[in-house]
Amino acid sequence: MVDEHLMPLAIAVLVSFLLLNGCTQEGDGKAAESPDGQQAAMPAPSREEAIPLDAVKITPETDAYAPLMHSGEYEAPVPVAGRVNTAGAEDSPFVLPDGNTLYFFFTPDVRVPAEKQLLDKVTGIWVSRKEADGSWGEPERVLLQDPGKLALDGCEFVQGNRMWFCSAREGFDGMNWFTAELVDGKWAGWQKDDEFKPEYEVGELHISSDGSELYFHSARAGGKGGYDVWMSKKAGGEWQEPVNLEAINSAENDGWPYLSQDGKELWFLRTYMGSPAVYRSKRIDGAWQEPELMVSQFAGEPTLDAEGNLYFVHHFYKDGKMLEADIYFAKKKK
Numbered sequence: 001m002v003d004e005h006l007m008p009l010a011i012a013v014l015v016s017f018l019l020l021n022g023c024t025q026e027g028d029g030k031a032a033e034s035p036d037g038q039q040a041a042m043p044a045p046s047r048e049e050a051i052p053l054d055a056v057k058i059t060p061e062t063d064a065y066a067p068l069m070h071s072g073e074y075e076a077p078v079p080v081a082g083r084v085n086t087a088g089a090e091d092s093p094f095v096l097p098d099g100n101t102l103y104f105f106f107t108p109d110v111r112v113p114a115e116k117q118l119l120d121k122v123t124g125i126w127v128s129r130k131e132a133d134g135s136w137g138e139p140e141r142v143l144l145q146d147p148g149k150l151a152l153d154g155c156e157f158v159q160g161n162r163m164w165f166c167s168a169r170e171g172f173d174g175m176n177w178f179t180a181e182l183v184d185g186k187w188a189g190w191q192k193d194d195e196f197k198p199e200y201e202v203g204e205l206h207i208s209s210d211g212s213e214l215y216f217h218s219a220r221a222g223g224k225g226g227y228d229v230w231m232s233k234k235a236g237g238e239w240q241e242p243v244n245l246e247a248i249n250s251a252e253n254d255g256w257p258y259l260s261q262d263g264k265e266l267w268f269l270r271t272y273m274g275s276p277a278v279y280r281s282k283r284i285d286g287a288w289q290e291p292e293l294m295v296s297q298f299a300g301e302p303t304l305d306a307e308g309n310l311y312f313v314h315h316f317y318k319d320g321k322m323l324e325a326d327i328y329f330a331k332k333k334k
Helices: 006-021
Strands: 089-095 101-107 124-129 151-159 162-169 176-183 186-192 205-207 213-218 228-235 254-259 265-272 275-284 292-296 299-304 310-318 321-330
Touching: 089 151, 089 299, 089 310, 101 151, 124 151, 151 205, 205 254, 213 254, 254 299, 265 292, 265 299, 275 310, 292 299, 292 310
Parallel strands: 089 321, 228 254, 275 299
Antiparallel strands: 089 101, 101 124, 151 162, 162 176, 176 186, 205 213, 213 228, 254 265, 265 275, 275 292, 299 310, 310 321
16 A cells, blocks of 8 residues: 555545546557557566656665664664665565565655556555565565556455455445455455445454454544554454454554464554654453554554564655655564
8 A cells, every 4th residue: 555644545536537537548548569560568667667767765874764663672673675675665564474475565656646656557566575595586566457457456464375455446436355365376366355344444454363353443433533443353254343442542543453473462553753653562361451662753554474573664754745665674682
């Protein structure tokens, strides 16, 4: 997905665009002509080719608001090593438990409105795999729509061979949850997911490793203010009425939850001193404890591997404007 402030705007603009235009040719509406005179699809540009020439890569040394670690359990956060981060915006990370596969959302220019991101052939979900030296390899685009049809996909959550993702796409009203299955190394069989009742207003989500608990953020009635984190239990194959996690929610926005593999830690985003920050609550004797600040200064969307190493997005800001975003890593100390 795009960042936490941009996503609702992107969805609203995209839905209007789809309703007005329906299915259109991607890019500038032109197609190349093959030697036999047939129309051939233009190849999609690489991420680097799509990034504007005036983009400047921000580094930890030039970052005005570098992320700050507040816990002695972790080393200082650094950008992930390898080929993931660019001068564009890498956002919404999700690492698989084995720590070898990293999904993320990418858009080349945060200044571009959603209706143009939709047509750039690169904005969407990407995946990178860890190489032998521990760095992240060249990412690949995760295609979740039929050729020639429009979609803006994000909010990816992967468990086993199944992916949940949010999408505003041609032929559907508004933003909806979809699922896809991993078949022979490729995501396929995407379809609208109807397991969440509309009145639950399920936002970005995480499902426990045993499949029994659903955590999500929502501005639904009954919360403490803004987004709150809610939890639903599965019974009889259906998700039950969500309950507000009052122990961790505040009058601020609390959202983008991530549940550890053992179900004992709930990580989420909350505003701290004017910018997004990562918090953690521990479950002790079945009860969630007072959240503790983990990482501050434009840090969000936490995700962990099975060893407890932390990945999150860091947005670079200057003079109140977002410039780009990178995926960061904080190693858990032994």
